Amino acid sequence: MRLWTKLAVSLGLILVFAFEAAGAFVFRSVEGAHLERFSRALAAQGELLAFHLAPYVARASGEREDFVLADIDNVLKNLSSLAGARVQVLGADGVILVASPPDFGAVGLRNTAPEAKSALAGMPASRRGIQEGLGRAELLAVPIEHDGATVGAVLLVASMEEMYADVGRIMRLYVASAALALGLAIGVAGLITRAIAAPVEALTRQAEAMMGGDFGVRVPVYGEDEIGRLARAFNTLADRLKDALDASDRERRRLASILTHMSEGVLAVDREGRLTAINPKAIRLLGLTGSAERWIGRPAEAAFGLAPEEAEGSLFSRPGTFLFDTPEGRTVRVTTSPVAEAGGTGAIVVLVDVTEDKRLEARQKAFVADVSHELKTPLTTIKSHVEALLDDPPPPEVQAKFLATVARETDRMIRLVGDLLFLARLEGEAAPLRRVPLSLERLVRGAAERFRPAFRQAGIALALEAAGADLWADGDWDMLDRVLDNVLSNALKFTPAGGQVTVTLGPADGGAAEIRVEDTGIGIPEEARERVFERFYRVDKARSRAHGGSGLGLSIAREIVERHGGTIRAEGRPGGGTAIVIRLPAVAKAGRAPEAGREASAWPG
Template identity: 35%
Template sequence: MDVVFRSIQGKLVVVYLLLIVVAMELASLYLMRELERSYIGKVQDDLHQSAQLLAGQLTNFFAGDRLDPEAVDQYMERWPGEVLVLDANGVVIGATARLSNREELLGLKFSHDDVSPAFFGNTNRRIGKEGSQRMAYEAVPITVADNVVGVIYLKDSLEEAYARLQDLRDILLVATLVAMASTVVLGVALARTITGPIRELTRTAALIAGGNFDQKIPVRSGDEIGQLAEMFNRMSRQLKETMSEIQDEKSQAEAILTHMADGLMALNRARRIIRLNPAAQRMFQIQELQALGRRPGELAEGSGLEEALEEAWDRNSALTRQIRLKDRVLQAYITPLTGEGRHSGGTVVVFHDITELERLESMRREFVANVSHELKTPLTTVKSYVETLLDGAADDPEVRDRFLRVVDGETERMARLVRDLLRLTQMDEGTLRWNVRPQDVGELVAETVGRLRVQADRKRLTVLCEVDPETPPALCDYDKIQQVVINLLANAIEFTPNGGQIRVSVAPEGADAVRVTIADTGIGIPAQDLPRIFERFYRVDKARSRSMGGTGLGLSIAKQIVELSGGAIAIASEVDRGTTVTFTLPAARTAEVRPS
């Protein structure tokens, strides 16, 4: 039953049924009341007419000052119905034969409330019951010359009238039931004409809610239901277009968030993480699922992120702060979200990785400081020696020659520094010209070793040069690779104590490369300095390196030349046991010639 009342069709049928029932009941009540009044009134009218007729007839039996009892009794015996005739004293002087106690009543004084008004000239009628019988009563005065000389008391059964009324009630009940059945059938049919399109709308709405927007409701009429279906179809089309636009925008936003280089962290109003894009996951070294629901400070303890967020929330405005993770420096742009929307109270944090910028800035500062220092020392030396010469030392040939040799050495040192810086700048900018072609690296190395043999002999160093005959030609710039070998071999000579050994070898590296190795038995490099050994101006023993005339750029130049040639360079070293530098070049038969 509850399900019936929940549906519109059931409600419509019930409403129609109730309307019919109420209408039929009201009509039946009114009709039955009027019929009852009519039937009962007719019975009473018949009694009254009979009483009037009888009263007129009985006046014929008035003799002297009273009615003749014998004549009245004889006349009344043949009268139909149940009638009593009383004289002026209330004594029964006549009765109809239908009265079962007729003989007992004759001659008795009849005293009843129904007849009392009649002795005063008033007609009295009443409806009552005798046992289970419903009766109509009437008392009519018999008057002669305006004097009441007797009373006629009549009664008649109403059962026949009520039986007819009951038949009419049964007929009305059947009619009501037929009307109710017809109403149910017609109501269901009519309700279906309304609920059918509504059910179709509901089914289509469910499909649309499930994401199927390719739904169309047939418009079968021009009424309100038809207009609703037409508007629903229009809404479905617009919703499909809107959802398509939203999906496109969402896909674009998702693609941007996924592939953007900056990290993004979104917090809800409870200040818990609800989104972490891939860049932020890499920065904080955590998966998004592991970060969801946690506080930002848990991902970066001691970084200053939590304090920056608290400051932004307190100020309720955007701010920028620098935070430091274990191995990264991040610029955090914090924006609290305000407003009345469901996302109000949240926070968006964008992280820009400035680790490389910080490193480059540090290198720039160190580079400037190193260049300044490298130039300051020889310039100071040259200036002091020139001032000494100007003050008169130039008159002494021995002192003048010695001072000029020092000035020449310092000038050459500065010129070397400028040349190295210029070469690095050209390689950084890509303006350095290359003459790339197949070269015999064994011959190149042997020539370079011969050029530096004198320096090695001064320190009584043993220099061994080994070239594998199977070594293929390398595709490279002869002069630049020779510069690499010179830099590496010069370092080995400088940092190997007297009587040490240097081994230079050239051999194939697989089928596609040529390997050059320079190993010495020198002072070695501490392990903590190895990661920075190829940085510009980096020196392990700064005082000693500078006293040996180095610029601190040799290894940087060598690394950049090798990498621009398509090879790689590596270094291994142990303190007091020597250093081994290895670099590779692409073999000529498989490598591609780089444009100059």
């Protein structure tokens, strides 16, 4: 129920109760006044009758002659002024002498009513009640005294219905007037309560709107009273709250944007160990499913997959850093910074993906170890031969062999260092690509023709399938030529005599050109096909060193191909052997490509 309705109903009920109370008071007052007047009139009538009847009743008590009774009856007729009143004249013994109106059945009977006895004893008495034939009536018994003695009594029974009819007319008039006044009062009360409740309801609407986030509603100001001042203060409060919430919302959006776009994962944990914030990066790093809202309010250990006591001891109790391995194989560095808050201590947890750092560190360690190992072998050989030459010079023909070995190992170290420097320049982008449109068919054919004598000498068939492949690429001729040199050199080294190497050039899906170098050699195990492009990785270390390989050729090839926007992979060949597949983005034919560059950079021997 609305406030103004409650006020109006309350005031209306108060007015109704007030008018009812006033009506009851008026009724009692009017009734009392009329009853008093009626009783006085009845008493006066009784006293008048008793005075005039005294001599007749005194004689009638002794003689009881009919003429005396007739005189009494005449007195009653002449003096009784109350219309409809019943009168009985009693003798001293209480016997009814005369009744008016005539009641022959009652005359001669003794009246034993208490009021009659009281009057015969000299004490007037009265009583109000319901009288048959009269309705509401008043009975009055007045003693008749003569010469100082009570000689009888007169009983009057007068109907009060007429009096109550007058009272009813007065009350009906009052009720009509009161109803009109009550209606006007209720109307005025409604207007007053409406005027009082309207600003309060407006304040309520604004408060509800503010609760829903709408701070644009304003309360009308009615005057300068307390409600007016309250409305003005409420409007000012709404403006300030809006400004504060707008500022808070801007700050929240800014922080949310920062958290969303941070490269680190961030979690906020309350004093109960439950997540209060988590950004998308943290969800990805921890391998969680669902949105951030799904994880808000859940225990932080659920996100980490840790036992509660472990999370409590390591994450939230003190600052610290530890590494966490996710089920997806990531390594995450977790840094915890406890934050004091009311009632306990929460924490801000920062997650950094160090998977690549760990891999890089491992690769660097492996690289250093591999380089050390690769350099140690030729250096050991050189040192042993030099020491042999210095300690006990052998015959000249043996010295020549020793010096040839030293020269060969020195060349091997020079090639190794050169490949390392070239690979470092590629990875550091210190070796810029001189991109020009070039014909891949001419590039492949030139490399194959360069290696054909070496393959013929090794007893290996070399086939080229590039007829009609008018494919072009935007690239560095020398760099791509070096890739083919490395791949063909490996095919030559690891294909036995009587084998075959096939070089194929053709289009591929996605607007690419594909170069395949397939051999019938010893092949590469499936588990090693991804790793052959790593530095110093050898499937057969002894055989690779025997061929003078540094273990960097395919690593260099991968760096060059990837810098051209392409891919290179190793595949198994049905029936044995290996296929090296190179894919490069193809471009439209745009003139003749230059052929300047190394002619036989990977020429064996």
